[in-house]
Amino acid sequence: MDSDLRHRHAASFGAAANAYAAHRPDYAHEAIRWALEPAPGPRVLDLGAGTGKLTATLAAMGTDVTAVEPDQAMLAELRRSLPEVAALSGSAESIPLPDASVDAVLAGNAMHWFDMAVAGPEIARVLAPGGVLAGLWNTVDDSVDWVAGLARVSGPAAIGPRDTPASWRTETATLHLPTTDAPVRFRSPEQAGFQHGQRRTADSLVATLGTRAGMLVMPDEEREATLARIRRYLATRPETSAGEFTLPMVTCVLRVRRL
Template sequence: MGTDGTGYDPELYARRRESFGAAAAEYAAHRPDYPAEAIAWALAPAGDAGALDVLDLAAGTGKLSRSLVALGHRVTAVEPDTAMLDELRRRVPEATAVVGSAERIPLPDASVDAVLVGQAIHWFDQGKALPEIARVLRPGGPLATLSNADDDRVEWIAGLGDVSPSQVSYLGWATSPGRRIEQNPAFSATEDADFPHALRRTADSLVATVATHSHMLVLDPAEREAAKERVREYLRSRPETSAGEFDLRLVTRVQRCVRAGG
């Protein structure tokens, strides 16, 4: 199948969405987590009454679930990919891990205090997902997305985007399709906040991180190796990244709204 005239290729999109399970262990090892301050801001509308019932929706390998458990919350992690969910169970046994999707959440009505989505809102069919999220979320509870983007205000990171097929650009965020919560009558208007973050890397481990992005995972093996080598060569050419460890500066963008009726 080709594109629809807008550059959107539904077959490629589906392949990308379903590509992560084959690289679940690498995803868990190399993808960044989320700053504690960002998580706190996401949960703030739920109040400070202590432990919350939190749904980590499209939970992947549990990057967000682990932080939520460490903060003392009761976490239900819902994820459609069974390989990703198996990795989550190994790494975050304290969370209740359930197979499901944003469009079909296997939880009762009004059963959670908050719904958090880490690096996954762009994979949702929001026309179906938002009513489902509203169904399981108690009135007054927050729905929040947390997304890490490369801080391409930094010159060498901007240059990385020129050679990597998979960079998530902070500066390009406003024009990225599907990365925002759509307006829905079940929820309040959305608000945003950005939080500085960083991932400690070497040239080789940053190449490993890049290789876990869906644009890379769907390439054939020869193309993927060639793309990884281009990134590696670029990193070795830059004084900031050519020797030892360095920080990949990130920005964690949080968008939140509140379930109506609280």
């Protein structure tokens, strides 16, 4: 994805901030614990925090969390729902924190939006020695038959190349800090996946998929046709056609540690 298209997709979420907050899932606690395992202390930056899905869990787990988010509508929703958390306007490319001020930088479904040529050195700047950078992505578990069918029916705008575990491993393998001539170095990246799930109905799952960036930037007619196709599929499946069900997911984590 070129930089202009990436920016257009990344900037699309603000218009759907309320829907994002209502429908996007949280992250598996085991995944967050694994991400933070090597961190030298409790100070955590949630970078590209959105409406605070990851921030809320980090706060509940007792970390000293600070959220940074560039989109003002998303930031307003985060501040409304988590008034006790320090939430700052900023971006991965311009982090409003001092040098070596955090022990971990986490990004929930956000690292692929970062311009890592700029964000990499900036993240290294705010990380303390031995600190951790980890990206977390909620993927749908397409080893389950009906979920694999959903992925096929939905198309890449709703369930894209990072949204299933196997494709996530390939797509994120190089989404770590770039090698530079700067003195800061990182260890080799590690990947892991953790089972997760979200209680949904057919309507709420359609609403969830409607908050994906590819869907938000679609022309209205095309988006409605795609969502209608997904609704028809869910109505045909016994797993999803009658009331609530659990959407099988895997929270995938990419982790690197600063030397």
